[in-house]
Structures are given as C-alpha cells and as structure tokens.
Amino acid sequence: MRQLISRIRAAISQLIYKRILLAVTILFCVGVGVAMAHMSRLSSTLIESQALQNATLYAQAIKEARTLYSSDVVNPLNTAKAINFTHDYNPTKITVPVPATFLIELGNNITKKNPEVSVRLYSDYPFPWRRKEGGVRDDFERQAITYLMKNPTQKFFRREDFHSKPAFRYAEADILTPSCVSCHNTNSFSPKKDWKVGDVRGILEITQPLDTITKNTRSELKYLFLLLAGLSVLGVTGLTLSISRLRQNAKQLEQRVRERTAQLQETNVELVKEQEKCDRLLLNILPESIAAKLKNGQSSIADGFAEVTILFADIVGFTVLSAQISPEELLDFLNEIFSAFDGLTEKYGLEKIKTIGDAYMVVGGLPNPSTNHAENIAEMALDMQEELAKFNVKHHAEINIRIGINTGPAIAGVIGTKKFIYDLWGDAVNTAARMESHGIAGAIQVTQSTYDILQNKYLFEDRGIISIKGKGDMNTYLLAGRLVSAILV
Structure with a gap:
C-alpha cells in the first residue's frame, strides 16, 4: 500500500514537473516574441529620437552662431560705421557677409564637410538674387512653411526618402530679431518691407541620413536581444535544475527558503532605505518632476517656457572677508547665507538652479509654470536683503549683495550623464546675469519686462x-520695496 502511494506521488510529481517545464518553455517563447515586436517599435522610436536630437542641436548651434555674429560683430560695426556689410559675399574678396548670408555660408560649409548632411535656409520671400536657391523646392518645404508660419515656436519634421536615401528632415522657423528688421525693411531689394520683430522670415532646414543611426541602433538592440535571449535560456535551465533539486530536497529547501526569505526581507528594508537616500540626494540637485523623468529612463530632457523670471545675486565684499578669516569660517559663513536663501526659495515655490562661488541663481515659473513667478522672485529678492542684514548684525560684518532680475522666455534641461545639472539657456537668462553684473551694491536691478x-x-x-x-x-529700474496697498490686499 505504501509503495502504491509512493508511486502515485512520484507520478504526480513527475507530471507536475513536466507541466511546469512546458509552461516555462511556452512563456519563454511568448516572451521572446513580444520582445522582438517591442524592439522593432523601440528601434523606430530611438532612430527618430536620435535624429531629432541631432537636428535640434545642429539648428540651435547654427542659430546661436548667427545670433552671436549679429549681436557681437555686425551690430557694433554697423553702429560705428566701421565697415560695410554685403549679401554679395565672396571669400576671395575683402567683404564681410550680412547675418543671413553668414548663416547660408555656414550651412554650405557644414554640408561640404559633412556631405550627407544638408543645411538650407529658404523662404516665401527670397531676395531677387536668391530666388532659385532660397525658394521652396518640394512638398516638404511647402508644408514646413505653411505649418511654421502658423506655429512659429513648433518644429516640423518627418522621415522620408531624400536623394534616394532614407533621411530625417527637420525644419524650424527663422524668426526676425530686432537687429534684423531694420535691414530687411530698408534694403531696396527686399521683397517685403513691413517686417516686424517676431515675424517668420524663413525656414531653417536640416536633413540628415538615417543609415548610420539606423545601423548603430539596430546593432545595439540586436546585442540587447541576444543578451536577453541568453539570459532567458540560462533562467529556464536554472529553473529546471532548481525544480529537480526541490523534488529531492523539499524539506531542506523549505527551511532554507524561510531563512532566505527573512534575509531578503532585511535586505529589502535596507534597499528601501538606500533608495530613499538616493531619492533625497537626487531631489537636492533636481526638481521633483525632472528627477521623476530621469528615474523613468528619459535621457534627453529639455523644455521651453514662454515666460519665467530669473534672479542672479552676487555677494559684494565677500572677497575682502575671505582674506580676513580662515577657509573653514569662510565656508561656514557662505553656507549660512545660502542656507537662508534656500529657505526663501522653498518658501516662495521657486527653483534654485546653482551657486558658483558667492553667486546665487534662482528662477520662478519652471519646471511647473506659474502666473505669479515675477512676484515670488521680487519677494525673495527683498527678503534676501533682509537675511544679509541679519547676517551682518550677527557677525559684525559689512558685506552686501547685488541682485539682477529679468523676465522672459527660456529653455531648461538636464545636461551631463554623471554629474548632471538642471540648467537654463536663452537670452532672458543672459540679460538677468547682465542686470546683476551691471547693478549697484545693495540694490535690486530689474529690466523693463519685469517692471x-x-x-x-x-x-x-x-x-x-x-x-x-x-x-x-537698456532702461532699467531699481526695486525699492512693496506698495502698502499691495501688502494690505
């Protein structure tokens, strides 16, 4: 009877063992199939994302170069009437191109050195001498102009064959700046003479082939898939051996499982604690919403904001103080001041960007847009003066602070892969920095937009x-205090 029961148990155990192996094998095959389908979609997404990132960086670099050339070269020389600029630029002659011609020449040089990359500037209103080169050529360019004229802050892109090769075509609006409007409206050959600041003058297009990006992406995904398949096979094999071992040593393994479970619980508690520490450290250097994106695997984070208010502050007199006290005391003083500023940042719902030496940068209106960012920055600036006054009384010091504020559009994002930082870019940021550096010690200087x-x-x-x-x-103002009526409200 006992032998019969043992045989029945062995048969049942063998059946369960075979069924488990069959189920694991089926799950493995299904998993591989799902992974292959997902990787195909992932490959397409990664290719387009990489191409879009490359094109965006190209466009940003080109437009920044033109902006720098126009503001730092053309405008000063034109103002001083030191030299004449011409669209009829010829490198063999002593001529200096106007900004638009400079941009075209820059694009041509990029194309020459990177034959697979095409950089074009075209418009519905090309100058007479650029009708053939600067006009619309195909459906993509026509659609790009139509779309970007209505949506100048957006991007227009898609994948399509270009010169019989798969390519990624990217276009963005070339918007007129104050330094360009006068030139276009006064030029006798200009096809349109009622341009205004912010009008779409033309389209900057960057076309790049997808062969290399596709090859690299698929190669990496293939390696990942093979690695996943290998790990799955090893997992199935290990599971099979484990099941076989469990059948032979059920009681011993049960005890081990209980012991290991207790150990794992302890380990999980420690892991949770370590994860909480990592999260706190991450939130000390990044906004919560940005940290969440990074934790979710988003590698490229960049957002544009139509209006934010930026504050730059620099401690005046700290250099003199640093020569009078020890490095440890200097660090303690600076930490005390900036800790007070950090408290104000949190109080008014602002975002601290960074500190460099004895300089402090904070912004309102991002990463979560708000309507009262300018008021919050103003409140913080006034409170910063009060905090520094308390510090001087406490330590018998005579240091002061110079503050600059500006309101305008900006781009915010994460740069770096290890010691990354959340930073800001844009003309509004540069102007805020200028407000501080050209300010008055003990005063808060603001631009017209903030005023x-x-x-x-x-x-x-x-x-x-x-x-x-x-x-x-520039016309600037000094923030002197709060209106009594506003305080009462």
Whole structure:
C-alpha cells in the first residue's frame, strides 16, 4: 500500500514537473516574441529620437552662431560705421557677409564637410538674387512653411526618402530679431518691407541620413536581444535544475527558503532605505518632476517656457572677508547665507538652479509654470536683503549683495550623464546675469519686462538708460520695496 502511494506521488510529481517545464518553455517563447515586436517599435522610436536630437542641436548651434555674429560683430560695426556689410559675399574678396548670408555660408560649409548632411535656409520671400536657391523646392518645404508660419515656436519634421536615401528632415522657423528688421525693411531689394520683430522670415532646414543611426541602433538592440535571449535560456535551465533539486530536497529547501526569505526581507528594508537616500540626494540637485523623468529612463530632457523670471545675486565684499578669516569660517559663513536663501526659495515655490562661488541663481515659473513667478522672485529678492542684514548684525560684518532680475522666455534641461545639472539657456537668462553684473551694491536691478509686471505692486526707482554689454542701451529700474496697498490686499 505504501509503495502504491509512493508511486502515485512520484507520478504526480513527475507530471507536475513536466507541466511546469512546458509552461516555462511556452512563456519563454511568448516572451521572446513580444520582445522582438517591442524592439522593432523601440528601434523606430530611438532612430527618430536620435535624429531629432541631432537636428535640434545642429539648428540651435547654427542659430546661436548667427545670433552671436549679429549681436557681437555686425551690430557694433554697423553702429560705428566701421565697415560695410554685403549679401554679395565672396571669400576671395575683402567683404564681410550680412547675418543671413553668414548663416547660408555656414550651412554650405557644414554640408561640404559633412556631405550627407544638408543645411538650407529658404523662404516665401527670397531676395531677387536668391530666388532659385532660397525658394521652396518640394512638398516638404511647402508644408514646413505653411505649418511654421502658423506655429512659429513648433518644429516640423518627418522621415522620408531624400536623394534616394532614407533621411530625417527637420525644419524650424527663422524668426526676425530686432537687429534684423531694420535691414530687411530698408534694403531696396527686399521683397517685403513691413517686417516686424517676431515675424517668420524663413525656414531653417536640416536633413540628415538615417543609415548610420539606423545601423548603430539596430546593432545595439540586436546585442540587447541576444543578451536577453541568453539570459532567458540560462533562467529556464536554472529553473529546471532548481525544480529537480526541490523534488529531492523539499524539506531542506523549505527551511532554507524561510531563512532566505527573512534575509531578503532585511535586505529589502535596507534597499528601501538606500533608495530613499538616493531619492533625497537626487531631489537636492533636481526638481521633483525632472528627477521623476530621469528615474523613468528619459535621457534627453529639455523644455521651453514662454515666460519665467530669473534672479542672479552676487555677494559684494565677500572677497575682502575671505582674506580676513580662515577657509573653514569662510565656508561656514557662505553656507549660512545660502542656507537662508534656500529657505526663501522653498518658501516662495521657486527653483534654485546653482551657486558658483558667492553667486546665487534662482528662477520662478519652471519646471511647473506659474502666473505669479515675477512676484515670488521680487519677494525673495527683498527678503534676501533682509537675511544679509541679519547676517551682518550677527557677525559684525559689512558685506552686501547685488541682485539682477529679468523676465522672459527660456529653455531648461538636464545636461551631463554623471554629474548632471538642471540648467537654463536663452537670452532672458543672459540679460538677468547682465542686470546683476551691471547693478549697484545693495540694490535690486530689474529690466523693463519685469517692471511692467510688478509696477502696480512694488516701489521702483527709475535708474534710466544704462549701457549693457552685449545688449546695448537698456532702461532699467531699481526695486525699492512693496506698495502698502499691495501688502494690505
């Protein structure tokens, strides 16, 4: 009877063992099939994402080069009437191109050195001498102009065959800046003479082949798939051996499982603690929403914001103080000041960007847009002066602070792969920095754009027109305090 029961148990065990192996094999095959289908879609997404990133960086670099050339070369020389600029640029002659011609020549040189990359600038209103080269050539360019004229801040791109090869075509609007409007409206050959700042003058297009990106992406995904398949086979094999071992040593393994379970629980508790520490460290250097994107695997993070308010602050007199005290005391003082500033940043819902030496940068209106970013920055600036006054009384010091504020559009994103940082770019950021560097010790200098938002809520002194490096003459104001009516409200 016992032998019969043992045989029945052995038969049942053998049946369960075979069924488990069959189920594992089926699951493995299904998993491989799902992975292959997903990797195909992932490959297409990665290819387009990489191509879009490359094209965006190309376009940004080209337009930044043109902006720098126009603001730092053309405008000063034109103002001084030191040299004449011409569209009829010839490198064999002593001529200097206008910004648009400079951009075209830059694109041509990029194309010459990278034959597979095409850089074009075209428009519905090309100058007479550029009708053939600067006009629309195909359906993509026509659609790009139509779309970007209505949506100048957007991007237009798609994958299609270009010169009989798979390619990624990317286009964005070339928007007129103040330095360009006068030139286009006064040029006798201009096809249109009522241009305004912000109008779409033309389209900057960058076309790049997808062969190399496709090859590299698929190669990496193939390697990943093979690695996944190998690990799956090893997993199935290991599971099979484990099941066989479990059949022979059920009681011993049960005890081991209980012991290991207890150990794993302890390990999981430690892992949770370590994860919490990592999360806290990450949130110390990145906004919560940006940190969440990084944790979800998003590698390229860049967002544009139509309006934010940026504050730059620099401690005046700290260099003199640093020569009078030890490095340890200097660090303690700086930490005390910046810790107070950090508390203000949190109080007003702002985002600290970075500190460089004794300089402090904070912004309002991102990563989560808000409507009262300018007011919050103004409140923080006034409180920063109060915190520094308390510090001087406490330590019998005589240091001061210089603050600059500007409101405008900006781009924010994460750069780096190891010691990464959340940073800002854009003309509004540069202008805010200029407000600080050209400011007055003990004062808060703001631009016209910030003043327009805050003029009915705060007290201001009109500083008048001052010369700003890289910007020319600007009308600036000094934030002096809060209006009593605004405080009562």
